[in-house]
Amino acid sequence: MGEAQESFLDDLEREIPVGFDLKSGGFQTPIVLGQKIYVVSGGTNGAAVSFDVQIFDKSTRKWLTPTVLGTQPTLPTGHSAVLLNKDRLLILKRDSTPDDCIWFLEVDTPFVREQKKLLGCEVVAWSKGVKGDAPKPVVICGPSGVGKGTLISKLMKDFPSTFGFSVSHTTRSPRENEKDGVHYHFSERSIMEKDIRDGKFLESANVHGNLYGTSIEAVETVTDSGKRCILDIDVQGTRSVKASSLEVVSIFICPPSFEELEKRLRARGTETEEQIQKRLRNARAELEQRETPGLFDHLLVNDDLEACYMNLKKILNLDRQNIDKYQQFIENGELPVGHSVSETAHKVLINCQTTELGKASSNLFVLDVSSLKGGAPGRTRGLKVYAIENFADGLNGVKPVQTPIY
Ligand SMILES: Nc1ncnc2c1ncn2[C@@H]1O[C@H](COP(=O)(O)OP(=O)(O)OP(=O)(O)O)[C@@H](O)[C@H]1O
Numbered sequence: 241m242g243e244a245q246e247s248f249l250d251d252l253e254r255e256i257p258v259g260f261d262l263k264s265g266g267f268q269t270p271i272v273l274g275q276k277i278y279v280v281s282g283g284t285n286g287a288a289v290s291f292d293v294q295i296f297d298k299s300t301r302k303w304l305t306p307t308v309l310g311t312q313p314t315l316p317t318g319h320s321a322v323l324l325n326k327d328r329l330l331i332l333k334r335d336s337t338p339d340d341c342i343w344f345l346e347v348d349t350p351f352v353r354e355q356k357k358l359l360g361c362e363v364v365a366w367s368k369g370v371k372g373d374a375p376k377p378v379v380i381c382g383p384s385g386v387g388k389g390t391l392i393s394k395l396m397k398d399f400p401s402t403f404g405f406s407v408s409h410t411t412r413s414p415r416e417n418e419k420d421g422v423h424y425h426f427s428e429r430s431i432m433e434k435d436i437r438d439g440k441f442l443e444s445a446n447v448h449g450n451l452y453g454t455s456i457e458a459v460e461t462v463t464d465s466g467k468r469c470i471l472d473i474d475v476q477g478t479r480s481v482k483a484s485s486l487e488v489v490s491i492f493i494c495p496p497s498f499e500e501l502e503k504r505l506r507a508r509g510t511e512t513e514e515q516i517q518k519r520l521r522n523a524r525a526e527l528e529q530r531e532t533p534g535l536f537d538h539l540l541v542n543d544d545l546e547a548c549y550m551n552l553k554k555i556l557n558l559d560r561q562n563i564d565k566y567q568q569f570i571e572n573g574e575l576p577v578g579h580s581v582s583e584t585a586h587k588v589l590i591n592c593q594t595t596e597l598g599k600a601s602s603n604l605f606v607l608d609v610s611s612l613k614g615g616a617p618g619r620t621r622g623l624k625v626y627a628i629e630n631f632a633d634g635l636n637g638v639k640p641v642q643t644p645i646y
């Protein structure tokens with residue numbers, strides 16, 4: 241531990257009440273953000289089996305235990321931490337594999353602020369750093385019977401390695417041809433409500449008398465497989481997703497007329513008369529919201545199916561070149577075993593204790609913070625890490641050399 245870090249800890253210990261020993265057992269990194277000190281503890285040489293996050297509120301001099309959302313990283317033998325963008329902590333795990341080394345603990349991002357409001361308590365959220373960029377998920381919205389499912393099926397059939405469907409949860413009963421885990425995760429209302437309270441859902445809404453929702457896992461399963469995620473959700477869900485930190489392209493599918501919408505819904509033959517009436521009533525309300533500023537990036541009319549499908553493909557830039565770009569996922573790389581981190585001017589300097597890099601001869605790395613995308617829920621993408629050979633001129637004078645690690 242360096243001298244500056246020692247003195248920082250001494251200052252901190254004066255702030256923190258008796259009963260919390262910063263230096264005992266495992267690894268603890270205290271990070272100050274305004275009136276709050278976030279203490280992240282871990283380390284397999286202590287008794288802990290997972291990371292622990294505690295918040296010390298300097299104004300009340302009280303410890304708070306936050307609700308921790310997202311999948312937690314497995315416990316390393318140690319970690320380094322630094323505050324980024326005043327809203328998240330970068331956590332570098334020691335002795336970890338390259339794809340499990342960089343994590344973020346979101347403490348004041350828009351997603352976390354929204355969850356604090358929803359849950360009415362302190363919230364933090366884990367988000368895994370992931371190599372390269374991922375294309376924005378696509379939200380397909382529109383009234384029941386307009387043809388969303390039909391268009392999505394065509395996309396999935398024509399571009400199976402480009403797109404993956406986000407399998408929603410619902411409390412409605414399965415239709416004759418629907419399979420659990422493929423079309424929906426058919427769920428008990430009480431279980432789904434608990435999972436929503438536990439922060440497992442990106443969005444959820446009551447639609448036509450049933451509960452529907454997109455779990456964080458549903459989106460990440462698709463994105464982690466390197467595919468572009470497609471969400472088939474209603475207007476309420478689209479509003480929630482647009483308010484979250486997930487960047488999406490949202491498309492509203494309009495019917496050529498209300499009469500044609502009714503005809504399609506009846507011809508499908510999957511709903512009772514009462515359900516059809518309810519869906520048609522809701523359709524009017526949904527159609528009114530299609531022009532809400534900022535809600536939908538594109539409006540498409542599904543009159544002739546093939547013409548509408550062509551237009552959808554145009555919006556999604558489905559020419560050969562772009563498909564290849566979506567499928568490009570970056571080369572391998574390694575971050576060395578031990579490290580410390582510091583931040584300056586949108587760049588984080590990672591100082592590793594060894595130079596066993598495989599690709600680089602240096603032990604200094606730069607993480608470009610301005611390249612980060614997304615964030616909680618689930619993943620922080622767009623990681624760019626460069627090895628640097630010469631630090632003498634300061635970071636601004638340094639030309640990144642070697643192949644980017646990520
Ligand atoms: N352009 C079109 N012209 C005529 N029929 C269509 C067209 N597009 C879809 N359909 C038909 O309309 C019916 C409803 O389509 P689909 O099930 O895809 O709607 P949806 O928007 O997914 O509905 P829901 O929101 O209820 O799931 C289906 O029988 C489908 O074959």
Ligand SMILES: Nc1nc2c(ncn2[C@@H]2O[C@H](COP(=O)(O)O)[C@@H](O)[C@H]2O)c(=O)[nH]1
Binds near residue numbers: 384412
């Ligand atoms: N907000 C959400 N809406 C969803 C989700 N999954 C589906 N839907 C919407 O529900 C209606 C009805 O669907 P159906 O399969 O019962 O006909 C339709 O508009 C879907 O877009 C979800 O996860 N969240």
